[in-house]
Amino acid sequence: LHLDDERVTLTLAFGDVADVLPKLRLAADAIYLDGFAPDRNPEMWTPGVMKTLARLARPGATLATYTAARTVRDALAAAAFAPALRAGFGRKRQMLAARFTPRAPLRHGAPAAPHWSERRAIVIGAGLAGAGVAERLVARGWKVELIERHAAPAAEASGMAAGIIHPQVSRDDSVLSRLTRAGFLYALLRWRALERDGHRFAWTRCGLLQFGRDVREERRMADSVRALGNPADYVQYVAREEAGRHAGLSTENGGLWFPAGGWVRPVNLVTALVEAARPGLTFFPGRTVNALVRDKDLWLAIAPDGTPIAAAPVVVLANSHDAARLVPVATALKRVRGQLTCLPPGSIAPPDTVVAGAGHLIPVGDGAAVVGSTYDFEDDDPEPSAAGHAGNLERLERLLPGIAARLSPGRLAGTVGFRCVTQDRLPLIGRLPDAGAASANTARYKSPAWDVPRLEGLYGAFGYASRGLTWASLGGELVASAVEGEPLPLEGDLADAIDPARFVLRRARRGRL
Ligand SMILES: Cc1cc2nc3c(=O)[nH]c(=O)nc-3n(C[C@H](O)[C@H](O)[C@H](O)COP(=O)(O)OP(=O)(O)OC[C@H]3O[C@@H](n4cnc5c(N)ncnc54)[C@H](O)[C@@H]3O)c2cc1C
Incomplete structure (x- = not known):
């Protein structure tokens, strides 16, 4: 839910805390525990729950709760939250406040907040994928340079005459069904917001x-x-x-x-997204990115004649097949x-x-x-x-x-x-793997999200196959959330299913990196 002119995003997770917490992909700076009282609802306050919270907390994160129960204090302390009693609110005499102070970094702990020298990104490719990412980044106050080799946006796959949108439904509610549900519902939300802001795109x-x-x-x-x-x-x-x-x-x-369900003209949607992103977006038409070069904490997008087109700490590859030429992803597109x-x-x-x-x-x-x-x-x-x-x-x-x-x-x-189209027909959306560094140390990889090394500042949004309309809005939101270090708008297993590092992980497991 985007609130307050999109300055606040509320990610609500429904379910039992024991099921839901491990599925969250986030790094918390502050946590508030508001479950029913520990004696009436002990499952919510167990040492196991506190340990899972510790994996979601950034070092130094604060935690507060209205209860001062001894069992809660002990469970927090065992999970490296240093608890202290404070004066309570209202009828509560005391409450607890704690700070997360692990002695050593947790192996699968929450990553530190990303720190960018400036909030500026290059997005390569002005199709559905690139426009979706650019609009979401600009909505968060980023400046975006959108580079496209054609004279106008949506000149390749996204230039089709008309496209349909509907989710996949399967009895087992498979990963594809859940992903397309998330993509479909989020697209409808964004499209309504675009229309509310006066953008028309024949939806x-x-x-x-x-x-x-x-x-x-x-x-x-x-x-x-x-x-x-x-x-x-x-x-x-x-x-x-x-x-x-x-x-x-x-x-x-x-x-x-x-x-x-229904249909849209994708060209009009891409144009609407680009327009919605102005003035934070600058469009570079007719420019081809031939290579990416690292220069201190910036990436340079280099033209075929060797001159830089733009420089920024963050680059998003939304250039479909050509993405794998710029950054290896260990799979054929x-x-x-x-x-x-x-x-x-x-x-x-x-x-x-x-x-x-x-x-x-x-x-x-x-x-x-x-x-x-x-x-x-x-x-x-x-x-x-x-x-x-x-x-x-x-x-x-x-x-x-x-x-x-x-x-x-x-x-x-x-x-x-x-x-x-990728091998598993799912897109690659998120932070890009460092396949070179990964091949140096393959033994311990278990999960793409945690173990595979990543390229600093490089993200991908490609491989949208036959579902560009379903993936474009969600892909944009996912990349922008990852860039900002916000909670991901998907459950962990779904984010893993489209993680650009998954093919590196699969190859590493087979010893073929
Ligand atoms: C016939 C057909 C029907 C389809 N029907 C549907 C449908 O009904 N519903 C649906 O959801 N999807 C449909 N799709 C799929 C949909 O078209 C794609 O998933 C979507 O357009 C992909 O968007 P994209 O931005 O990833 O790729 P593209 O639209 O191809 O955009 C990539 C952009 O990157 C640019 N680029 C590439 N390399 C560089 C570089 N080095 N430098 C600068 N720019 C670069 C390209 O010029 C291009 O504009 C259909 C596809 C086809 C072919």
Whole structure:
């Protein structure tokens, strides 16, 4: 929750303290314990809970609580919080105040607060990823230099005609489901804020229907929704008749209905983010970063002719495939071609909602529609092809049989882009690993968050694959939180799943760094 003109961010974690504390990724300067009284709620005040708190506290952090109970004092002291009795408030005679004073740094303790010589960052790449990061940094008072090799933002993958957004839903509420839920809900929050501030980017909240590929998948969808108990404004299972009512045409199947799903024109969203970030953002169009060079506590972004374009203590690589050329991340970034097909007004009767499944159909207004999309490996053709259109029409036929009967692939227009896809199809968002230093000492790596050495001041936001709209806002917030040393806006296992150091860790475990 962003409050007070975004000057305060409140991260609320719901759950039992024993479950939730280990999942937090934060470094606290001050802690207040406000659980029910120790004799009524002893689980909240155990030595184990205090030990976990110690891992979240920066050295010197303060802790306070209304209780003065002996058991709490002892548990705090055992966890290296030096407690002292103080005069209490209101009806309380005494309370406790403590300072975290570990004798030696904890192995997996909270990192020190980042200290930057100036609050200025270079962001490389002005697509969804870069614009998302730039806007979040500027919202925190940073100056951002956004460098883009094309003359305008969103000139590569983010230049697609229209893009859809909806979360993944699975019965086991997998890491992907939880991550896309976080990304989807945070995107909606940010987009509403952008609109409130007067930025328009053709966000159409028409809802999104997702059909199963067959009867079995449809049944699985229904089971998942029943088992998960998500709110109805997030996702519902709808049978065929209701699906047809939403879409405004008859459908063959039922499926998932996302009332808040929809589509946007990514180019407009990127432009809105860049505009929202001014005047804190300076845009450098038509400049290619060829290398990054460290100069004392600054990074220099170097042009192909060897001259510096900009210098800053923090650099965020949001330049898709090209990121791995600038900083090794121990994994290949695949380039997967995608083609969209644009259907002019009058060629089909478009549905009232986005329809997705094997492909997707977006009603983009005035009777026009966009169909997507191909997923072509080892194909570098930047031009739309008739074969690509034919593939999209087949997808459309499977989604809504009969709708594309009169269309001929040879006469259609479309756009082509290249997705940046990692081995596990999840993005790389966060502080970048120092693969060189990591290879020198691989024996003790257990978790990417704690063990893998990092490059000072270098962050990544790339590998957004087919979900740029889902990752862009959350990715921006995650990077900005990490740069500022704020609590991460994700649970630890989710942050680990997209940690740019995860491939270094995997290779190190296999002894292949
Ligand atoms: C056909 C197709 C359909 C898609 N549909 C959807 C959809 O419906 N929903 C969805 O969420 N996602 C969709 N995607 C995925 C989405 O387009 C991407 O995930 C997203 O655009 C990636 O954004 P990005 O900023 O990481 O990359 P890009 O948009 O490619 O931006 C990277 C930028 O970095 C710049 N750059 C690179 N190297 C340098 C350098 N050295 N110096 C300076 N600048 C540099 C590039 O010029 C580029 O502008 C689709 C993709 C395709 C191809």
